[in-house]
Amino acid sequence: FSPRLAVRARVVDGVALKASAGRYFRTPTLVELFGDRGFVVGNPVLAPETGVSGDVGWVLAPARAAGPLDRLYWQGAFFSSRAKDAIALVPTAGLAATAKNLGAATIYGFESALVARAFARVTFTANYTFMGSRQDSPLPSFDGKSLPLRPRHHAYARVDAATPIASRLVVAWADI
Secondary structure, eight states, X not given: OOOEEEEEEEEETTEEEEEEEEEEEEOOOHHHHHOOSSSEEOOTTOOOEEEEEEEEEEEEOOSSOBTTEEEEEEEEEEEEEEEESOEEEEEETTTEXXXXXXXXEEEEEXXXXXXXXXXXXXXXXXXXXXXXXXXXXXXXTTTTSOOTTOOSEXXXXXXXXXXXXXXXXXXXXXXX
């Protein structure tokens, strides 16, 4: 049973605020249970991860163009969760990892996504996530530490340009 309450409020045209909170239930994935015959060694006795989580954020998506900018979409959210029996991939010997239940954990952070297009030809896309975590584990080697194999910062950016040439749409792009 995973009840959740969510609200969304339109502040003005093109601007909305949103929030949600509730309980969650996450069963282990097939890779966590049985491995991938490579980097991940399966653990068929994993318990499901349960907890409470919440987030609050915004969406900015004006319907009209502003000068050369003909499309804009920006959203962001702060999030937090408190997990019981947190599932994480834990590095082991031989460049392999195995899924384990690590006990309780607190996860918090911020994520944002932006898409902007100018002159109906050049589009810029970017995503960024900051995630912090802290384990409350009965195992002294994990207690108070971040969850393993979860990056603290994750970013992506891409720019692409599109134009029709000889009845074909030609697109050039670069990302990082």
